[in-house]
Amino acid sequence: MEILRVENIKKWFPVRTGILSSILFGEKQFIKAVDGVSFTIDEGEVFCLVGESGCGKTTLARLIARLIEPTDGRIYYKGRDIVQMKKKEFRPLRREIQIIFQNPYEALDPRMRIYDILMEPIKLHKKHFEGDPDERIRTVMRDVKLNPDEYLWKFPHELSGGERQRVSIARSLMLYPKLLLADEPASMLDASVRSSILNLLTDLREEYNLTLLYITHDLAQAWYLCERIAVMYLGVIVELGKTDDVINSPLHPYTKALISNIPIPDPRRKTEAIEIKGEVPSPINVPPGCRFHPRCPYFMEGKCDKETPKYLDVGDGHIVACHLYE
Amino acid sequence: MSILEVNNLRVYYDTMRGEVKAVDGVSFKLEKGEIFSIVGESGCGKTTTSNTIMRILPPEAVIKSGSITFDGINLLEIPEKEMKKIRWKRIAMVFQNAMNALNPVKNVGSQIVDAITTHLNIPEAEAWRKVKELFELVGLDPSRLKDYPHEFSGGMRQRVFIAMALSCDPEILIADEPTTGLDVIVQRNILNLLRDLRKKLGLSIILITHDLAAVAQVSDKIAIMYAGKIVEYGNIYDIFTRPRHPYTYLLIKSFPKIGSKKERLVTIKGSPPSLINPPKGCRFHPRCPYAIEKCRIEEPPLVNINNKGLVACHLYDQLNLVI
Ligand SMILES: Nc1ncnc2c1ncn2[C@@H]1O[C@H](COP(=O)(O)OP(=O)(O)O)[C@@H](O)[C@H]1O
Ligand SMILES: Nc1ncnc2c1ncn2[C@@H]1O[C@H](COP(=O)(O)OP(=O)(O)O)[C@@H](O)[C@H]1O
Ligand code: SF4
Ligand code: SF4
């Protein structure tokens, strides 16, 4: 059953420009961080958004958590449009939709002890919390594999990056969320700590019956964790499908390039990386037609730089936006 | 033939909270023309090691022991005046986080020209010719010499720093985390560039990174560093297929590896220790699933295994760690 439906969602941030440039250039400029994204997630699924930095992943997560308002588009949570919803109506849903941020050093208030950090969600939603708060805090600590007696009275600065990320996860679990938005939770952690966070999320998903939207720039993490993957480039999804389909038979030239460039910790497997020129352009001046066209090795003049490719389902929900497949 | 030899290097930082044993008995050899990678998690002492080779340590750093031999000279013993003839001219470095260190109000070309004329006594016109050559060498378009840093992407700026480091034709290039913070496609391009430069210029390269996966494709040899020490050293095939040290083994197994069977990832309990009070005995023992009593007490020496590599673990010949 569908739990989340995102329809043609857009977030354009106005570019702060001086009066002079607005006179010179006339119309207002926008950073098109998210520029028409659609997908659905089923209940219990682990769905992954993959893309290089700046492609709009965090903005998308913040839109779904309703931390920011979209410029256009709809987001349905369990069939209800949360974009149109009044703040008060959304309040109970805030418990169900939780977000974990990338930077474990910024996510926790440095002046609060771990106990108080975990108590906060209970205080905020007092009316909806049943049971013994202390007991709940201890249970959740054990769920994220931290010994409550050892950690509850510590401050964030006394914890390592991995431990802080566990506390962030614990906080998000306090009120039994349904949909967890995990924005690169392992990206800033040391390699020796990263895998334990990935495994923890896998376990929690079972124990808590979670639906997980996992965000990462690392296709290897996406492959490991997720059932379906959406590949983003410059504010849009360029390919979406079951993990094995996308990884083993990528269709979009950008996905192909990304996969062939993944560093593999095994020198026996010399992968031939597809060379892609240049870097991601600014989301202020989005290339016309296919956004990837200035870098694409299969670029077709007159077509790719003129027409925006439509989404095509090649079967089994494997969707691609590229003129090569039309 | 080795071009650089580091022997039993110890560098500590004097801090209010105590002595940080950042580099604590590090030895390695860089062979001529090879790419040698030092891999380890953040804080294990990689940058301190490279800054010591360049002799650009901050005042709070104290070199406790060791030697760094380059061309028969111990770099730790020569006066600064002599070091000036080696630094940048024979051993050059691309700094960690260099990408944001360009002067925003000066065009990129003239910043490299400045760097060249400070070190080499050549006229400006010749320096500009040199910069144009360097631009081509590192894959930058010379028509953009007069562009400003903000017009360059992260990967291009990293190329600028590589060009700068190469401006005096050094024999050794040290690249400290040259791909950190870059996207995968750009990362790969930069690593390929280093590989090409090694070939074209006969450079010897020390590549420093926290990203084990990234170096597998480009390095000849690897040293794995943990908590101020090198725990294992060898050629990449041996390290990645038949590691001897539990830390190396667990680290490799903790990466999701696309294309192989999906198995539950191996995890390492705990996190890297503080270097003010590092664990006694083997520094990895609190996290090591194989630790025995001896590991808590006695520090394992770095031993030579059939001239194929070095490892510091009491159980190196008893564990059968195969990837
Ligand atoms: N609050 C904001 N104001 C202006 N621009 C923003 C804001 N948040 C993000 N952006 C821009 O939107 C683009 C997408 O950013 P983000 O969603 O953070 O990408 P990602 O998470 O994929 O790295 C980037 O170009 C970023 O600079
Ligand atoms: N100037 C300094 N003063 C005190 N401690 C330092 C200083 N520079 C680095 N350190 C400490 O020394 C250790 C090694 O640091 P560094 O060499 O930068 O490691 P790496 O490059 O592997 O991340 C770390 O614990 C770090 O906090
Ligand atoms: S639409 Fe054209 S430019 Fe875009 S990815 Fe496909 S082939 Fe390349
Ligand atoms: S010496 Fe002991 S603790 Fe250290 S790595 Fe070897 S087995 Fe583990």
Ligand SMILES: [Mg+2]
């Ligand atoms: Mg982000």
Ligand SMILES: [Mg+2]
């Ligand atoms: Mg460093």
